Amino acid sequence: MIDRRGALAGMVAAFGASVFAPLARAVAYQPNPVINTGPPAPVFTAAQRALVAALSERVIPTTDTPGAIAAGVPEYIEHMLGDWAIDDERGTILGGLAAIDARSMADYRMPAVKASAAQQDALLTLAMNDKLPGASEFFPAFKQLVLTGYYTSEVGITKEREYLPVPGDYDGAYPYAKVKRIFSS
Amino acid sequence: MAATDRFDAIVIGSGISGGWAAKELTEKGLRVLMVDRGRMVEHGEDYPFDGKSVYETPARDRMPAALAKRDYFALNGWVSPATQPFFINDRLNPYDYDAPNKFNWVRPSVVGGKSLTWGRWSFRWAPTDYEANKREGVGVDWPIRYDDVAPWYSYVEKYIGVSGGKENLDYLPDSEFMPPFPMNVAEKWLKGRLEGEFPGRKLINARLSNITEDKPEQNRTRCQKRSQCSHGCSFGAYFSTQAVTLPAARATGRLTLRSDTWVTNLEYDPAKKRVTGVRMVDAKTGRAEVVQARMVFLCASAMSSLHVLLNSRPKDSERSWFHSNGALGSQVMDHIFRVGVQGDIPGMTDLIEYGRRPGGVYVPRFRNLVSEQLPFKRGYGYQGQAFRQPAMVDGFGADMKHGMREYGPWRFSMGAFGECLPYDDNKVMLNFGKTDRFGTPLLRFDVTFRDNEIKMMDDALEQGQLMLRRAGLTNVTGGRGKHVPGEAIHEMGGARMGRDPNSSVLNGWNQAHDAANLFVTDGAQMASVSCVNPSLTFMAMTARAADHAVKQMKAGVI
Numbered sequence: 001m002i003d004r005r006g007a008l009a010g011m012v013a014a015f016g017a018s019v020f021a022p023l024a025r026a027v028a029y030q031p032n033p034v035i036n037t038g039p040p041a042p043v044f045t046a047a048q049r050a051l052v053a054a055l056s057e058r059v060i061p062t063t064d065t066p067g068a069i070a071a072g073v074p075e076y077i078e079h080m081l082g083d084w085a086i087d088d089e090r091g092t093i094l095g096g097l098a099a100i101d102a103r104s105m106a107d108y109r110m111p112a113v114k115a116s117a118a119q120q121d122a123l124l125t126l127a128m129n130d131k132l133p134g135a136s137e138f139f140p141a142f143k144q145l146v147l148t149g150y151y152t153s154e155v156g157i158t159k160e161r162e163y164l165p166v167p168g169d170y171d172g173a174y175p176y177a178k179v180k181r182i183f184s185s
Numbered sequence: 186m187a188a189t190d191r192f193d194a195i196v197i198g199s200g201i202s203g204g205w206a207a208k209e210l211t212e213k214g215l216r217v218l219m220v221d222r223g224r225m226v227e228h229g230e231d232y233p234f235d236g237k238s239v240y241e242t243p244a245r246d247r248m249p250a251a252l253a254k255r256d257y258f259a260l261n262g263w264v265s266p267a268t269q270p271f272f273i274n275d276r277l278n279p280y281d282y283d284a285p286n287k288f289n290w291v292r293p294s295v296v297g298g299k300s301l302t303w304g305r306w307s308f309r310w311a312p313t314d315y316e317a318n319k320r321e322g323v324g325v326d327w328p329i330r331y332d333d334v335a336p337w338y339s340y341v342e343k344y345i346g347v348s349g350g351k352e353n354l355d356y357l358p359d360s361e362f363m364p365p366f367p368m369n370v371a372e373k374w375l376k377g378r379l380e381g382e383f384p385g386r387k388l389i390n391a392r393l394s395n396i397t398e399d400k401p402e403q404n405r406t407r408c409q410k411r412s413q414c415s416h417g418c419s420f421g422a423y424f425s426t427q428a429v430t431l432p433a434a435r436a437t438g439r440l441t442l443r444s445d446t447w448v449t450n451l452e453y454d455p456a457k458k459r460v461t462g463v464r465m466v467d468a469k470t471g472r473a474e475v476v477q478a479r480m481v482f483l484c485a486s487a488m489s490s491l492h493v494l495l496n497s498r499p500k501d502s503e504r505s506w507f508h509s510n511g512a513l514g515s516q517v518m519d520h521i522f523r524v525g526v527q528g529d530i531p532g533m534t535d536l537i538e539y540g541r542r543p544g545g546v547y548v549p550r551f552r553n554l555v556s557e558q559l560p561f562k563r564g565y566g567y568q569g570q571a572f573r574q575p576a577m578v579d580g581f582g583a584d585m586k587h588g589m590r591e592y593g594p595w596r597f598s599m600g601a602f603g604e605c606l607p608y609d610d611n612k613v614m615l616n617f618g619k620t621d622r623f624g625t626p627l628l629r630f631d632v633t634f635r636d637n638e639i640k641m642m643d644d645a646l647e648q649g650q651l652m653l654r655r656a657g658l659t660n661v662t663g664g665r666g667k668h669v670p671g672e673a674i675h676e677m678g679g680a681r682m683g684r685d686p687n688s689s690v691l692n693g694w695n696q697a698h699d700a701a702n703l704f705v706t707d708g709a710q711m712a713s714v715s716c717v718n719p720s721l722t723f724m725a726m727t728a729r730a731a732d733h734a735v736k737q738m739k740a741g742v743i
Contacts, residue, residue, distance in 0.1 A: 035243040035252065035266050059581040076245070083249040124581060143581060151575075152245040157238055160586075165236060167410040167540035172369025174539035182575045182590060184238070185412070185541065 040079035043090060048097055051113045052077055055100070058120050059146040065160045068150055076149035089141070096127060096138025103132055157184040192218040192441070192478040193738070195463050197448050197493065199223075200298025202707040202723045203484035204430030205341070209731035210482070211437040215738075218441045218476060219434070220465055223295035225444040226271070228427035232417025234267040242267045259289045259671070268415045271295050271302050281616045281629040288630035289671035290488060296444045297426040298486060299674070302415045305423050305543060306568060307347045307394045308717035309338050309358040313554070318713050321562060324516060324607035325683040327712050328693030331358070337725035345424040345724070346400055348408075349392035357549045357717070363397045365390035366408075366542045371530045371571035371595040376546070378656035386551045386652070391544035391568070394424035394721070403429065412541030423543065445469050449625050451481065451497040453506040453700065460703045466623050480702040480734055480743055484727065487708030488517075488613060491679040492628040494690075494705075495615050503617060507680075507699050510687050514614055514679050516607035517632050518714045521565065522673035523666035524642050526649035527598035528658030530571060537573055537592055545570025548599065548652075550716050552644065561640040562606065565716050567649060569599025597658060601645035602673065604716040606637050611670075613679060632670045642668070675719055677708035695730035702743045706730045 044052060056068035056077065068074070081090050097112075100123050104112035108119055115123065126132050127139040150156040157163050162181040193215035196206045207219045229235070239246045243266040248257065256276045257264045264272045273294040282288045293299045312331040319326040335358070342361040350365040368376065368390060376388040395408040405421035405428060414423050421428035434440040445468040452462035452475060462475040483490045491514055498505045507513050545568070552564035573595055578588035611633065615626040642665050650663045670676070683689020686698035691710055697703040706727040708719060715722075737743045 035249060035269075037243045060586050061583050063583050063586060079244070083244065083251075084247070121582065128580070148245075152239045154238075154240045157240055163238065164540065165238070165411070170366060170410045170538070170540035170542050172367055172372070172538055173533075173536045176535055176537045176592065179537075180590070182592065183537070183539070 036079075036083055040075060041082035043078050043081045047111065047113065048094070049074065049078065051097055051101065051111070052093075054113050054120060055124060055142065056146050056149075058117065058124055059143055060150050066155045068146055071150050071153040071155035073146055073149040073153065076153070077145045080145060080149075092137045092141050093145075096132070096135040096142060099132040099135035099138070100124075100127060151184075192216050192476070194218075194480045194482060194734075195220065195476060195478040196482045196484060197463065198298060198483070198485035198489070198707065199296045199426055199431070199442070200293070200484065200486055200707070201300045201303070201424075201426070201720050202486075202727045203298065203482070204300060204426030204434070205724050205727040206482040206484050206704075206706060206731055207434040207440055207442075208430040209728050210735065211434045211439040213731070213735045214439070215735065216439045216441075217434070218443065218478065220443045220446040220448060220463075221296045221298070222447040222468065223273075223293060223298065223444060225442075226295045226297055226301065226417075226427060228421065228425075228432070229417075229419035232419060233270060234416040235413070235419050236411070237267065237413075237416065260291055263291055263674075267413075268302055271297075271415075271417075278621065279619070279627060281619060281627040283631065286631055286633050287669050288632055289669045290628075290630070290676070291671065291674045292486070292489070296442070297431070300425040301417055301427065303720060304674075304718065305394045305414060306547075306718040307342075307349075307360065307392050307424075307721040309360055310334070310715045310717060310722050311356045311358055313356060314713065314715040314717075317563065318607070323562070323713070325681060325685070325688050325712050328682055328684045328689075333693070334722070334725050334729065337729040338721065341721065341724040341728055345394055345429055346396035346398070346405075347392060347394055347721070348390075348397045350390040352387065352389055354387070354549060356554050360392060360721075362392075366393065366395070366397065366544060368546060369538055369571055370533050370536050371597065372546050374533065375530060375571065375597060375656055375658075379548075379652055382655045383551075383652060387549055389547050389549065391542075391547055393544045395422055395543040403432070405429075408543060410540035410542060412543060414543055447623055448485065448493055449473070449496060449623055450493060451483075451506075451703070453497060455499075455506065458700055460700045479738060480704065482727075482731070482734075483703065483705045483709075484707045487677050487679060487711075488628060488630075490705055490707055490709045491517075491613050492615075492625070494680060494709075495613070495628070496625055503615070507690060507697060509699065510689075512681065512683075512688055512690050515609050515612040516678045516681055516712075517611045517613055517630075517676065518605040518607055518678045518711065519632070519670045520673040520675040520714065520716065521601065521603035521605060521634065521638050521642050521645075521668060522675075523668035524565075524601040524603075524645045524649065524663070525598060525666075526567075526646065526653055526661065526663035527596060528653045528661035530595040530597055530658055533595055534592070542570075544568070545572075546599075552641075552648075559644070561637045561644065563604035563637075563641070563716065565601045565603030565641060565645045567599040567601050567645075569597060571595050571597045597653065599649065601642070601649065602675075602716055602718070603638070603641045603645060604714055605634065607678060607681070607713055608635060630670075634668060634670060675708070675714065677711040677714050677719060680705050680709035681712040682710050683712060694733045695726060696734070701737075704730050704734055 053074040056073045060068040161184040163184040196219040199221040273292040408422040548567040550564035573592040576593045578585045616629040619627045680690040
């Protein structure tokens with residue numbers, strides 16, 4: 001089938017500058033702007049990206065279900081910061097990553113991404129307890145990003161939680177003991 | 186093109202009202218052209234996110250802030266990537282207001298209009314709703330009463346299917362119900378507590394146009410409890426044009442449906458007092474034409490219908506043919522909306538919800554039903570639900586992750602919808618200094634909430650918290666957000682019904698005083714707005730008007 005918009009745009013382009021105004025407007029009309037579903041616009045350096053992945057996994061580690069990395073949380077965070085955040089909000093995350101790296105260099109003489117899991121946990125605990133200068137807003141923001149990214153991912157919705165695509169029925173007094181999982185919304 | 190006599194009627198708009206007009210008129214034997222400015226959406230096949238979870242939706246179903254601000258600024262959080270295909274791009278389709286008096290005009294971009302994305306709460310208006318203007322000397326008196334509409338409520342309810350519970354309340358008449366969606370265990374507890382503490386106040390099942398029994402004759406399946414209604418429902422479990430009225434109209438073989446067609450104005454013969462044609466522009470080619478028919482049903486949604494009426498004017502005049510008495514465009518209303526209260530319900534922590542209902546419970550209006558010394562007129566009701574959310578756990582790591590496999594306490598939250606009074610200077614008009622891409626002057630809003638609405642919101646906030654506290658909830662909080670008119674998406678009025686042609690636009694049959702062959706049956710008709718959701722009333726009034734119009738046409742009056 002001919003795409004009428006494409007056909008119209010082609011004809012109007014052929015008219016050049018003399019195109020009749022209503023036609024130009026019809027062509028310019030894009031009713032539904034496209035949302036980026038592909039790779040995120042880069043926000044992080046390679047080192048920052050690796051650290052975000054490592055810290056995400058410390059917030060939601062792999063246990064009996066997959067962790068943050070398997071759920072695509074690092075990509076989600078970069079996507080959020082690229083397409084959603086304004087500069088100040090990006091700054092909260094980027095500043096926190098820098099503070100964690102600085103402390104890791106001081107305490108362990110290596111960048112945080114190279115630190116052990118226990119050392120990374122210690123660094124995150126410092127951030128959580130507001131013991132890293134200039135990073136007081138980092139931990140709550142980062143945790144929110146990880147949790148949101150995880151529990152809205154396919155892993156979070158279908159593996160960590162119980163997903164009912166078509167519940168069919170409603171029971172307003174269902175015993176939690178039967179499922180022992182959270183139902184994804 | 187010789188368009189004359191191809192159609193007996195033109196229906197402008199294909200939403201809740203337009204779909205009903207098309208169904209009724211075609212079923213009564215008329216050849217109908219239904220036009221909509223939106224793109225075509227076919228039932229099922231054009232619901233791209235039907236059945237899709239959030240992880241299968243672009244950007245986890247969150248609208249990028251910059252895009253929302255640039256292109257969907259009126260929607261104020263309503264639009265998400267999953268519903269974006271059904272909403273209009275505000276940047277490309279501007280409207281106008283003065284900065285301090287902002288109006289959030291939420292508009293669809295599809296055939297079916299807002300019927301695809303509406304809230305689905307369905308109530309009859311009560312006798313008091315039709316009587317209050319006269320009793321209080323506010324606005325104009327409705328030319329009809331509840332009893333005029335009651336049989337038409339029954340007629341549309343039986344067809345569409347409305348779920349709910351019989352209550353026998355004279356201030357909230359029962360519909361022809363399918364069984365209600367059940368209350369959950371926490372809501373049942375709250376019902377007992379609240380009704381015990383506040384004699385006369387009720388907490389009842391939601392009344393929804395989501396069906397709880399199959400309608401095989403309409404190819405519709407009962408609600409599957411997915412709670413994804415606004416993605417479009419291929420089960421046809423809620424009322425939409427696509428699921429209900431469009432198939433009925435098409436089945437007659439007498440419907441012509443044109444999408445992507447913007448109506449700019451009506452042509453009018455002042456000597457004969459008749460609408461003589463509908464001017465429409467093909468949005469894809471920019472080509473305009475005038476189509477004629479014996480009658481016109483204007484169902485473009487309240488404010489868009491006003492836009493068409495205001496722009497229907499003599500050459501070189503800025504005054505509409507239908508504006509002879511100054512009523513057109515005035516007394517625009519929206520429900521009050523931005524009051525919410527919530528709290529924790531104790532106990533029952535071994536129980537959770539299985540499935541996702543499309544609605545919860547309702548606290549019907551309890552204010553000013555009898556003579557009360559209150560600082561405001563009319564009343565409000567609350568829509569709410571009890572639910573459990575995953576527990577939030579401090580810290581991070583495996584303990585936190587596994588801790589979040591537990592639910593937090595039952596919570597209850599509810600929000601008020603309240604009545605806004607009709608004010609002459611809450612109005613819309615044309616701005617001749619700015620035009621849209623079809624050359625039509627922009628619709629300009631000048632609508633604000635007044636003292637009565639502010640006092641009502643204060644009372645709804647206070648009473649809501651009081652009810653939850655006295656019922657035994659803990660951590661009760663409440664808030665009153667900034668309320669921009671339009672946000673309830675219940676904008677109505679501007680072409681009000683009335684007994685007197687000198688102070689109203691329509692008569693008691695939705696028929697224009699100035700044109701016997703023009704019927705306006707969407708929200709523009711309202712002389713007052715009740716405090717309950719209006720769409721069921723649009724349906725009943727449209728069916729009633731169509732019946733009258735066809736009788737008049739067959740009698741040779743139109």
